[in-house]
Amino acid sequence: MQVSLKTSAKKHKATLNGEIGFAETAALYDVAQQIAQNPKETQIDWSNLTAIHYAGVQVLFALRKSLEEQGYKVQFTEPNPQLYQHLHTFGVWDALIQS
Amino acid sequence: MDSLMQLFYDEANEMVEGMEQVLLALESGEPDPETVNALFRYAHSFKGNSAAMGFTHLSKFTHGLESAMEALRKEQRTLTPELATLLLQAVDMIRTLLERTRTEGDVGDPTCEPLLQQINAVINGETPQPVPAPSAPMPSAPVQTAPAEPPTTQGAPQYRITYQPAPTLSAEHDPLQLLTELQEYGQVIECRFREQIPPLEQLKTDACYGSWELLYETAFEPAIVRALLELAAEGAEVRIEPVNAAPTETAQPTAAVNAAAASQPSVATPPPTETPAAAAAAATAAVNAAASKGEAQSIRVSTEKIDALMNLVSEIVIAQSMLSSAQTADTDERTRAAITQMERHVRDLHERVMAIRLLPxxxxxxxxxxxxxxxxxxxxxxxxxxxxxxxxxxxxxxxxxxxxxxxxxxxxxxxxxxxxxxxxxxxxxxxxxxxxxxxxxxxxxxxxxxxxxxxxxxxxxxxxxxxxxxxxxxxxxxxxxxxxxxxxxxxxxxxxxxxxxxxxxxxxxxxxxxxxxxxxxxxxxxxxxxxxxxxxxxxLTLAIMDGLGLTVADEHYIVPLTAVVEAFQYESLQHTALFDQYEMVNVRGEFIPLVRLRQFVGLPETDHDGLIVVLEQEGEQIALLIDGIAGQQQVVLKSLEENFVRVHGFAGATILGDGRVALILDVSDLIRRGRQSAERYAAVA
Structure with missing residues (x-):
C-alpha cells in the first residue's frame, strides 16, 4: 500500500511509499479526504517516496489548502533527494511548502 | 506500421545517409563551417525525432555523438582519419539501433558507451581503447528518464517557455515528467510554477491546475521542445520565445515531428516568437517564404500508389492507341480533332507520370x-x-x-x-x-x-x-x-x-x-x-517509349524511335555480299552491316526489294532490311522475361492498337550481330 494513514488525538500522519502514479492518485485522494473531514495537524512522510505523478502533487496541494482554511497546518518531511530535486527544479517544492 | 512511424523511419534513414555523406565529404576535403553545420543539424534532428518517437536509447546515443560533432563545429578538433573512422562507426551503430527498433523496440547495445568513450578520447587527445563490434541484440535495462548529468549547453540559445499543460491528466500525461525529459536536451535555468489548484472538495483528480514558466537553455530547435511538451495529450499550450538566441539554424522541424504534433490543436512549426494563436499564419508565411527562396516542397507518396498510377497510364496509352487505329476515312472531323487532342493529353500525362518515377x-x-x-x-x-x-x-x-x-x-x-x-x-x-x-x-x-x-x-x-x-x-x-x-x-x-x-x-x-x-x-x-x-x-524507363513500327510479311515489330537514323528504298546495287554470307550495304560510300529482318525472325525470304532502315546506337550502325514501315506510335513495354522467357534479339513486347502483340527489337543485339558480320568481312577483305 503506497499510502497509509495513522491518526492520533492530535495529528494525522500520512506515509507515502514507493511510487504514486496516476492510478494510485485515487487512493491518495481518499486518504486526503479522510484527513480533511477530520481536520488536525497533519504530517506527510514521503521520505520513502521515489516518484509521484503531478495528479498526486495536486492532491497534496489541495489538502494543504483545505486544512489551512480550517486553521490547521501540513508538515512535509524531508523527501527522497531525487524526488526533492524533481519537485524543486520545477518550482513545485517551494510552492508546496510555503504557508 | 502506422503512417507516423513509417514517416519517422523514412526521414531517419535519410538523415543517417546524410550524416554519412557529410562525414565522407569532410574527410576528403577542407572542413568548411557550412558542411560541419549540416552534420550537426542531421544529428540534432535525428536525436529529436527519435526522442519524440520514444526511442530513448537511439536518442541518447545520438546525443553523445552530437557532443563530438559540437566539438567539430566549434573547430576544437579537425577531422582526422582516426576520428572519421570512429564517427562512421557511430553512424553504423545508429543504423543498427534504428533497425532494431523495428523488431525489438527501444533497445541499446553494450558497445554504444565504449564507442562514445573512444570518440571522446580522440577528441580530447587521449589514446583510445579498441571498441568491440556491436553485440548481438540483447534486452537492455530500463532507461533512466532523468540523465545523471544535464547535457552541456553552454553558449546554446536560451528560451523563455510558457507551458500550460493539456487540461486532462492521465497515466500518459504527467506534466512534471515531460518537464523532466526536457532536462535531457537542455538546462532549466529558472522555473516558476503557477498553481491554480482548488481546495480538496473542488479538486478533480484528472484535471490539470497549473502552468510553468521556464528559462531554458538548449541547442535544440524550438519546435523539438514544443513537440516534446505537446505530444502527450491534446490541448497543451506552449509558447517559446528566444531570449538571447544565437543565429538560428535554418533546419525546419521534420515532417515526423510536425506529424506527431499535428494531432494537437496548436499548429506545428511556428517561429519561436509566435503564440499558438498566430502559429498557423506564421507557418503559412514560412512555407511561402521557403517556396519563394526556391526550396523544394515535396510530399511522400507510397511506391505502390505510383506504380498503380503508372499501370493505369499505360493502359490509357494502349486504349488511346486503339482509338487512333480505329479511325477510318469516314471518321468525321470533330472526332478526329478530339482524338488528336486526346493523343496530346495522353502524351503529356505519360511524360508527367514518368517524371514521378524518375529519381536522380x-x-x-x-x-x-x-x-x-x-x-x-x-x-x-x-x-x-x-x-x-x-x-x-x-x-x-x-x-x-x-x-x-x-x-x-x-x-x-x-x-x-x-x-x-x-x-x-x-x-x-x-x-x-x-x-x-x-x-x-x-x-x-x-x-x-x-x-x-x-x-x-x-x-x-x-x-x-x-x-x-x-x-x-x-x-x-x-x-x-x-x-x-x-x-x-x-x-x-x-x-x-x-x-x-x-x-x-x-x-x-x-x-x-x-x-x-x-x-x-x-x-x-x-x-x-x-x-x-x-x-x-x-x-530511361521500363514503361513507355516512342517506337517505329516495322513489318515483315504480316508480322509487326517495333524499334525505339531514338535508334532510327533514316529509311530508304533498298536497291540491289547497294548490296555487297562476300561469299554469300557477310552482307554489307553501301550507304553514301559507307559500308554498313546488313541484317535481314525476315531471316532474323525465321520467315522465308521474298523477292521484293523492301526498305532499309538504318539503326544506330553508340556510334555503331546497322542496316535492317524490312518489308515496310507501319508508322510511329507510343508503345507500352511489357517484359518478355516476366511474362514468358528472355528471348535474345528482343527487348520486350507491346500490345498494338488493334490488340495484336508486337515484339520490340533489341537494337544492341542487332548491332552486335552486324558487328560480327563486319569483323568477318574485314578478316577476308
Whole structure:
C-alpha cells in the first residue's frame, strides 16, 4: 500500500511509499479526504517516496489548502533527494511548502 | 506500421545517409563551417525525432555523438582519419539501433558507451581503447528518464517557455515528467510554477491546475521542445520565445515531428516568437517564404500508389492507341480533332507520370563513397572516388536494380583494377588511384560508366583462358571486343585464376544478366597499364517509349524511335555480299552491316526489294532490311522475361492498337550481330 494513514488525538500522519502514479492518485485522494473531514495537524512522510505523478502533487496541494482554511497546518518531511530535486527544479517544492 | 512511424523511419534513414555523406565529404576535403553545420543539424534532428518517437536509447546515443560533432563545429578538433573512422562507426551503430527498433523496440547495445568513450578520447587527445563490434541484440535495462548529468549547453540559445499543460491528466500525461525529459536536451535555468489548484472538495483528480514558466537553455530547435511538451495529450499550450538566441539554424522541424504534433490543436512549426494563436499564419508565411527562396516542397507518396498510377497510364496509352487505329476515312472531323487532342493529353500525362518515377542517380551513387573508402582501406589501397552526372534521372525500379551490378563493378575495380600504392609508384602513376562513376542521358537511354586508372585487362591472358576452355583454338585471335565478351560468360568467370584477373570475372556473368534483364547492356574497354571502363546502358524507363513500327510479311515489330537514323528504298546495287554470307550495304560510300529482318525472325525470304532502315546506337550502325514501315506510335513495354522467357534479339513486347502483340527489337543485339558480320568481312577483305 503506497499510502497509509495513522491518526492520533492530535495529528494525522500520512506515509507515502514507493511510487504514486496516476492510478494510485485515487487512493491518495481518499486518504486526503479522510484527513480533511477530520481536520488536525497533519504530517506527510514521503521520505520513502521515489516518484509521484503531478495528479498526486495536486492532491497534496489541495489538502494543504483545505486544512489551512480550517486553521490547521501540513508538515512535509524531508523527501527522497531525487524526488526533492524533481519537485524543486520545477518550482513545485517551494510552492508546496510555503504557508 | 502506422503512417507516423513509417514517416519517422523514412526521414531517419535519410538523415543517417546524410550524416554519412557529410562525414565522407569532410574527410576528403577542407572542413568548411557550412558542411560541419549540416552534420550537426542531421544529428540534432535525428536525436529529436527519435526522442519524440520514444526511442530513448537511439536518442541518447545520438546525443553523445552530437557532443563530438559540437566539438567539430566549434573547430576544437579537425577531422582526422582516426576520428572519421570512429564517427562512421557511430553512424553504423545508429543504423543498427534504428533497425532494431523495428523488431525489438527501444533497445541499446553494450558497445554504444565504449564507442562514445573512444570518440571522446580522440577528441580530447587521449589514446583510445579498441571498441568491440556491436553485440548481438540483447534486452537492455530500463532507461533512466532523468540523465545523471544535464547535457552541456553552454553558449546554446536560451528560451523563455510558457507551458500550460493539456487540461486532462492521465497515466500518459504527467506534466512534471515531460518537464523532466526536457532536462535531457537542455538546462532549466529558472522555473516558476503557477498553481491554480482548488481546495480538496473542488479538486478533480484528472484535471490539470497549473502552468510553468521556464528559462531554458538548449541547442535544440524550438519546435523539438514544443513537440516534446505537446505530444502527450491534446490541448497543451506552449509558447517559446528566444531570449538571447544565437543565429538560428535554418533546419525546419521534420515532417515526423510536425506529424506527431499535428494531432494537437496548436499548429506545428511556428517561429519561436509566435503564440499558438498566430502559429498557423506564421507557418503559412514560412512555407511561402521557403517556396519563394526556391526550396523544394515535396510530399511522400507510397511506391505502390505510383506504380498503380503508372499501370493505369499505360493502359490509357494502349486504349488511346486503339482509338487512333480505329479511325477510318469516314471518321468525321470533330472526332478526329478530339482524338488528336486526346493523343496530346495522353502524351503529356505519360511524360508527367514518368517524371514521378524518375529519381536522380545520386540516390544510388551516394551508397558508394563509403563502400569505396572501407574497401580501399581494407585492401591497403588509396582510391579517389569521383562521381559525375548525379543529377541524371532514372526510373526508380531501374535504379534499385542497378545497385548490385554497380557494387560488383566498383569492388572489382578496387580489388583487381587499382594497384597497391607501391606498384603504382613504380609504374610512374600517382599513389592514389581513381575510380570514376558517371551517368548521362543520350538517345533515350541512360549510360552509367565505371572507369578506373588501374592495371587494365590482360587480353592475352583472356585469350589463353578461352583456349584452355576450348572456346577458341590457338590460331584464333579474336578482336578485343570478342575477348571482353568472354569475361561475361559463366564458365569463364568461375574458372579464372590468373592473378591480374583473379576475381574480376567472378560474378560478371551475373552482372551482365542483371543488366540485360532490365533491357540494358554492358560493354567493356580496357588498356593495359592505363585502366578499364565498363559501360552500362539501360533504358530511361521500363514503361513507355516512342517506337517505329516495322513489318515483315504480316508480322509487326517495333524499334525505339531514338535508334532510327533514316529509311530508304533498298536497291540491289547497294548490296555487297562476300561469299554469300557477310552482307554489307553501301550507304553514301559507307559500308554498313546488313541484317535481314525476315531471316532474323525465321520467315522465308521474298523477292521484293523492301526498305532499309538504318539503326544506330553508340556510334555503331546497322542496316535492317524490312518489308515496310507501319508508322510511329507510343508503345507500352511489357517484359518478355516476366511474362514468358528472355528471348535474345528482343527487348520486350507491346500490345498494338488493334490488340495484336508486337515484339520490340533489341537494337544492341542487332548491332552486335552486324558487328560480327563486319569483323568477318574485314578478316577476308
Amino acid at each position: 542517380v545520386s540516390y544510388l551513387f551516394n551508397r558508394f563513397p563509403r563502400m569505396v573508402r572501407d574497401t580501399a582501406a581494407k585492401l591497403g589501397k588509396k582510391v579517389n572516388f569521383e562521381v559525375e552526372g548525379e543529377e541524371t534521372e532514372l526510373d526508380r525500379t531501374l535504379l534499385e536494380a542497378l545497385s548490385d551490378p554497380l557494387t560488383h563493378l566498383i569492388r572489382n575495380a578496387i580489388d583487381h583494377g587499382i594497384e597497391p600504392p607501391d606498384e603504382r609508384r613504380q609504374n610512374g602513376k600517382p599513389e592514389t588511384g581513381t575510380i570514376k562513376l558517371s551517368a548521362y542521358q543520350s538517345e533515350g537511354r541512360i549510360y552509367i560508366e565505371v572507369r578506373d586508372d588501374g592495371r587494365g585487362i590482360n587480353t592475352e591472358r583472356v585469350r589463353q583462358k578461352a583456349i584452355q576452355l576450348g572456346w577458341i583454338t590457338e590460331n584464333d585471335h579474336p578482336a578485343e571486343e570478342t575477348l571482353y565478351d568472354f569475361l561475361f560468360q559463366p564458365g569463364f568467370s568461375t574458372a579464372q585464376q590468373v592473378s591480374d584477373l583473379s576475381g574480376r570475372g567472378v560474378g560478371m556473368d551475373v552482372v551482365k544478366r542483371n543488366v540485360e534483364s532490365l533491357g540494358g547492356s554492358i560493354s567493356v574497354q580496357s588498356k593495359r597499364g592505363e585502366g578499364t571502363r565498363f559501360l552500362l546502358r539501360v533504358p
